[in-house]
Amino acid sequence: xxxxxxxxDDDLMADLDRIIATRGYQNRSEAIRDLARSGLxxxxxxxxxxxxxxxxxxxxxxxxxxxxxxxxxQEFHDHHDLAQATLHVHLDHESCLEVTVLKGKGAExxxxxxxxxxxxxxxxxxxxxxxxxxxxxxxxxxxxxxxxS
Numbered sequence: 001x002x003x004x005x006x007x008x009d010d011d012l013m014a015d016l017d018r019i020i021a022t023r024g025y026q027n028r029s030e031a032i033r034d035l036a037r038s039g040l041x042x043x044x045x046x047x048x049x050x051x052x053x054x055x056x057x058x059x060x061x062x063x064x065x066x067x068x069x070x071x072x073x074q075e076f077h078d079h080h081d082l083a084q085a086t087l088h089v090h091l092d093h094e095s096c097l098e099v100t101v102l103k104g105k106g107a108e109x110x111x112x113x114x115x116x117x118x119x120x121x122x123x124x125x126x127x128x129x130x131x132x133x134x135x136x137x138x139x140x141x142x143x144x145x146x147x148x149s
Contacts, residue, residue: 006032041129050105056128057100057113064094065121072119076100079112095123102127 008016016031025031063069076083084101091097100116102109110127117125 050107052104053106053109054130055102055109055113056130057102057116057125058097058128059117059122059125060091060095060097061119061122062094063096068119068121072098072116075112075116075119082109082112 016028019025019035020028020031023031025034061068061072076086082102082104084103086098086100089097102112106129109129113125113127116122117127
């Protein structure tokens with residue numbers, strides 16, 4: 001294990017200490033290791049355009065925006081190979097929140113997510129990436145062909 005010394009400004013340290021307290025870390029090192037891992041995973045998925053990934057696209061939109069629900073529905077139909085499932089929540093009379101699970105090549109997922117977030121009437125959008133397991137990791141059997149005793 002390597003020991004690293006870093007310098008953080010007071011505001012950033014206060015934010016880090018709040019996360020440590022909220023999440024129940026035993027010490028700053030544990031928190032910084034988790035944050036570093038998370039950042040490295042996110043950067044790796046974003047940079048690996050040809051690698052497969054899974055992502056959650058979360059966005060809030062104004063359902064009164066002219067033809068926006070219709071445009072979004074068409075976009076998702078046009079990219080049915082990427083969009084796996086969508087959760088739709090009515091937040092109030094004007095706003096809806098949607099969470100869509102996307103699966104595919106990193107560059108394609110990023111491009112589609114960027115397009116949705118950029119639609120006029122989408123007020124907020126964020127993508128969370130998760131590296132997809134390699135196909136080799138799924139070569140195990142799910143009980144097919146095994147004898148039962």
